[in-house]
Amino acid sequence: MSELKRILYVEDDPDIREIAILALEDVGGLTLKACESGERALQEIEGFNPQVILLDVMMPEMDGPSTLFTMREQRPIT
Structure with missing residues (x-):
């Protein structure tokens, strides 16, 4: 099992997004791709491979459940 490194984070509220970035990157040491919308996350997921x-x-x-549904259609879990 590989070590957790890459997280795709989708949050429309800029203040909450900034706190998460601080916690996950600066404190947690993770690589984070933060997106402001489901649409943006769909554009970023392939190249980032979270x-x-x-x-x-x-x-x-596009709410969270709709984003997840579309992600699963585009990239089935294997």
Whole structure:
């Protein structure tokens, strides 16, 4: 099993996103790709290849469950 390093984090609130970045990168030592929307996360996921995805549930336009559903359609879990 590989060590956890890459997290895709999706949060529309900039203040909450900034706190998470501080905690996960600066304190946790992880590599984080922070996205402000589900649409942006769908653009970033392939190139970043995250080991874990953290999704905000309530976001405008494309909420967390919709984002997850689309991710699973585009990239089935193996």
